[in-house]
Every structure is written in C-alpha cells, then in structure tokens.
Amino acid sequence: MSHGYQAVGWSPFKKRYDLVLGGLLAGYLALFSLATLLLRPEITAETLLIRAFGTAALLLLHAVLAIGPLARLDGRFLPLLYNRRHLGVTMFLAALVHGALATFQFHALGDAPPLVSLLASNTRLDSLSQFPFQQLGLAALLILFLMAATSHDFWLAQLTAPVWKALHMGVYLAYALIVAHVALGALQDERSPLLAGALGAGVVAIAGLHLAAGRREAALDRERRAAGADGFVEVCGVDEIAEGRARVVTLGGERVAVFRYEGRLSALSNVCRHQNGPLGEGRIVDGCVTCPWHGYQYLPASGASPPPFSERVPTFRVRVVDRRVFVDPRPLPAGTPVAPAVVSESGGGG
Amino acid sequence: MLAAHRRAHRWIWLLLAPALAALLVAALAARPEWPRRPLDPAAAERAGADDLEPEGAPPGERAP
Ligand code: FES
Numbered sequence: 235m236s237h238g239y240q241a242v243g244w245s246p247f248k249k250r251y252d253l254v255l256g257g258l259l260a261g262y263l264a265l266f267s268l269a270t271l272l273l274r275p276e277i278t279a280e281t282l283l284i285r286a287f288g289t290a291a292l293l294l295l296h297a298v299l300a301i302g303p304l305a306r307l308d309g310r311f312l313p314l315l316y317n318r319r320h321l322g323v324t325m326f327l328a329a330l331v332h333g334a335l336a337t338f339q340f341h342a343l344g345d346a347p348p349l350v351s352l353l354a355s356n357t358r359l360d361s362l363s364q365f366p367f368q369q370l371g372l373a374a375l376l377i378l379f380l381m382a383a384t385s386h387d388f389w390l391a392q393l394t395a396p397v398w399k400a401l402h403m404g405v406y407l408a409y410a411l412i413v414a415h416v417a418l419g420a421l422q423d424e425r426s427p428l429l430a431g432a433l434g435a436g437v438v439a440i441a442g443l444h445l446a447a448g449r450r451e452a453a454l455d456r457e458r459r460a461a462g463a464d465g466f467v468e469v470c471g472v473d474e475i476a477e478g479r480a481r482v483v484t485l486g487g488e489r490v491a492v493f494r495y496e497g498r499l500s501a502l503s504n505v506c507r508h509q510n511g512p513l514g515e516g517r518i519v520d521g522c523v524t525c526p527w528h529g530y531q532y533l534p535a536s537g538a539s540p541p542p543f544s545e546r547v548p549t550f551r552v553r554v555v556d557r558r559v560f561v562d563p564r565p566l567p568a569g570t571p572v573a574p575a576v577v578s579e580s581g582g583g584g
Numbered sequence: 585m586l587a588a589h590r591r592a593h594r595w596i597w598l599l600l601a602p603a604l605a606a607l608l609v610a611a612l613a614a615r616p617e618w619p620r621r622p623l624d625p626a627a628a629e630r631a632g633a634d635d636l637e638p639e640g641a642p643p644g645e646r647a648p
Contacts, residue, residue, distance in 0.1 A: 361614075362610060362611060362614035363614045363615060363616060396586060396589065399589055400589070400592075403592065403593070403596065406596050406597075406600060409600075410600060410603070410604060410607075413604055413607065413608070414607055414611075417607055417608055417611035417612075418611055418614075421611055421612070421615070422611070422614070422615055422616075430608075430612060433608065434608055437604045437605065437608060438605075441597060441600065441601035441604060441605075442601075444593070444597040444601075445597050445598070445601060448590075448593060448594040448597055448598075451590050451593075451594070452590075452594060455587060455590065455591075487587050488586070488587055489587075505586060510586055510589060
C-alpha cells in the first residue's frame with residue numbers, strides 16, 4: 235500500500251503464481267516446437283522461435299484481456315486478477331523476444347539499420363495482403379512496453395489511479411494492432427485454417443466477454459432511486475445484505491457499497507483507491523472492508539485504511555427504518571467517520 | 585470503477601468488436617488463396633470456367 239515501495243512485494247502466493255506461469259510458458263514453447271518440428275521438419279530454428287514466442291504472447295494477451303470481464307461476471311475468477319500484472323509483463327517479454335528475433339531475421343542483414351529497414355522497407359499501405367504488418371506489431375510492442383514499464387504501484391501512485399487506468403486502457407489499442415498484425419501478416423501466408431479459426435475465436439471471446447460485462451455494468455448504472463424529504467434514498471432491505479458482505483447501489487451516478495457486519499451497517503464509496511477496484515464485491519476481513527482485487531483494506535465506519543496505510547475513501551450516512559436501509563447520497567469527505575446504523579438481529583431495526 | 589471509466593470501457597468495446605470482426609473478414613478475403621476450396625467442377629463447367637483447380641488437388645495447391 236502507500237507506506238513504501240519495493241520492486242515486487244513477494245508473497246508465497248506470488249512466487250507460486252510466477253512459478254506456475256513460467257512453467258506453463260516453458261511447457262507451451264516446448265510443445266509448440268515439438269509439434270511444429272513433427273509437422274514441418276524443414277522449418278528453420280529462427281522461424282520456429284519467432285512463431286513459438288509470437289503465439290505464446292498472443293495467447294497470454296488473450297488471457298490478460300479475459301480475466302477482467304470474467305472476474306466481473308463471476309467472482310470465482312477473482313484470484314486470477316490478483317497478479318494480472320505479472321501475466322502482462324510476461325506477455326510483453328514474450329512479444330519482445332518475438333519482435334527482436336523477427337527484426338534480426340528479416341532486417342539485420344541488409345545495408346540499412348534494422349529499425350530503419352523495418353519501418354521503411356514496406357510501404358504497401360494500399361494492399362491488404364501485402365500490408366506492412368510488421369510496423370503494426372512494432373507499434374503494439376511500444377504500447378505494451380509503456381504499460382509494462384508503468385505497471386508498478388510506484389507509477390500508479392505517481393500518476394493517480396484514474397490517469398493510470400486510462401493509460402492502461404492502451405492495451406485495447408495494442409490488442410487491435412496485434413490482431414491486425416497477425417491477420418495481415420501470418421494469416422496471409424498460413425494455409426492451415428487453424429490460425430484463422432483460433433484468431434477468430436479469440437476475438438469473438440474477448441469482445442463477447444467485454445460486451446457482456448459492460449452490459450451488466452450499464453444496467454446497474456441506469457438504476458434511479460428517488461430521495462425522501464430528508465434527502466435519504468431507500469436502498470434495500472436489511473436482510474438482502476449477507477453478513478460480512480455489501481449491497482452495491484448507484485446513487486447520483488456513482489456507486490456506493492453498504493456493508494453489513496456484526497449487527498451494523500456502514501456505507502462507503504465502491505471505488506478502491508488502489509486501482510478503482512469494486513470494494514462492494516469484497517468482504518469484511520478482520521473487521522475491515524477488503525478489496526477483492528488486491529486486498530487493500532478500509533475501516534467500514536470511516537473509510538480509512540488501518541495504520542500504517544493512509545488510503546481513504548468517501549463515506550455516506552446510513553439509517554435503518556423498519557428493516558429498510560436508507561443512504562444519504564451526498565458523499566462525506568474521504569475518511570470521515572460515520573456512526574454505523576445498528577441492526578437488531580431479532581427484527582425491527584434501528 | 586468510476587462511472588466515466590466504465591462508460592469509456594463500454595464504448596471502446598462497442599466500437600472495437602465490429603471493427604475487429606470487419607478487419608478479420610477483410611484480411612481473410614484478401615488472402616491470395618481465399619476461398620481455398622475449388623468450386624464444384626461440374627458447376628464450373630456449366631458456367632464456362634476453364635482455369636479451376638482439378639478435383640482432388642490438395643487443398644490450396646495449384647495444378648501443375
Ligand atoms: S484495486 Fe487493487 S486493492 Fe483495490
């Protein structure tokens with residue numbers, strides 16, 4: 235959190251995650267090489283490596299892009315989100331090896347410097363089948379580099395979460411460039427329908443998942459609730475909120491999470507200070523609201539992280555009348571303590 | 585997530601999905617060997633075509 239940085243805050247879980255990731259990548263590269271050598275024994279070592287790393291990066295990019303909407307659609311995918319950045323950096327490294335090998339193979343042996351050759355040797359912008367697809371790959375690689383280089387929490391804090399998130403939406407542009415790079419490059423020469431089918435399926439899956447998750451979010455955003463004379467808005471019944479969990483509602487265009495814990499209710503902004511994660515989809519752990527994405531914690535009654543951390547989120551006034559929950563939609567400044575509404579477990583409510 | 589960020593996400597994918605689908609279709613159509621399967625030779629003969637791949641040619645291969 236905010237009390238200092240180290241290169242990577244290693245935990246046993248992260249170590250295991252990276253070991254599994256490294257093992258899967260090595261396994262994939264070995265399998266791909268073996269299968270290619272069996273099917274096309276005439277292939278050169280350079281081409282084999284270019285293809286192995288290129289397809290590995292493409293697969294990893296699909297995994298990176300699928301995790302976000304999957305976690306929004308089904309909470310069981312949340313553990314994958316926790317170390318998504320490690321997956322992203324691994325994907326960038328695989329893409330970098332692919333790009334470096336391809337530049338060496340196709341552009342290092344001429345008179346022009348390799349990068350000049352890469353940028354200037356093909357200018358057939360008027361032809362789809364001859365399109366300068368390598369430039370598309372280079373542009374995507376530059377975007378992925380920017381994102382990998384700024385993936386650390388240090389940059390997140392320097393840039394602030396909204397700017398960092400906006401910058402990291404560049405991954406969608408990189409994805410479009412890479413799909414174009416493959417479709418106008420490898421797909422033009424590759425006669426087997428396998429690559430075309432896999433790329434098509436990948437695009438359909440990624441776009442479909444994002445559209446489905448977006449639809450769900452839009453439905454929640456459209457919610458409108460009328461305020462009473464005192465400005466409070468009826469949100470739900472007490473019994474609709476499970477112990478240790480929250481109900482998320484949209485009030486005044488932004489989302490508010492109402493948590494129930496130990497016979498009390500507290501409401502705070504649904505937006506985590508770390509990377510805008512959905513706090514209301516988290517749980518109360520050790521008396522703290524715990525973000526489902528990377529585990530940042532906040533005290534439910536004040537929206538402040540417990541010491542030594544210093545993150546704070548806005549809080550909201552809550553009241554319970556006849557076991558119905560009412561929230562004042564006007565946010566209080568981040569970290570403002572609010573007396574929790576007390577819920578008598580036997581009925582009634584206070 | 586912030587409301588503006590959520591909206592941006594939605595719009596990006598509403599635009600990106602059809603754009604990527606169109607790109608894939610255009611790229612496949614631009615392939616020199618697309619469509620790869622030879623037409624039905626009898627139908628082609630009726631239509632007067634004379635430069636088609638012979639039946640039984642390996643997919644994607646041209647007749648000598
Ligand atoms: S978004 Fe990372 S901990 Fe909440």
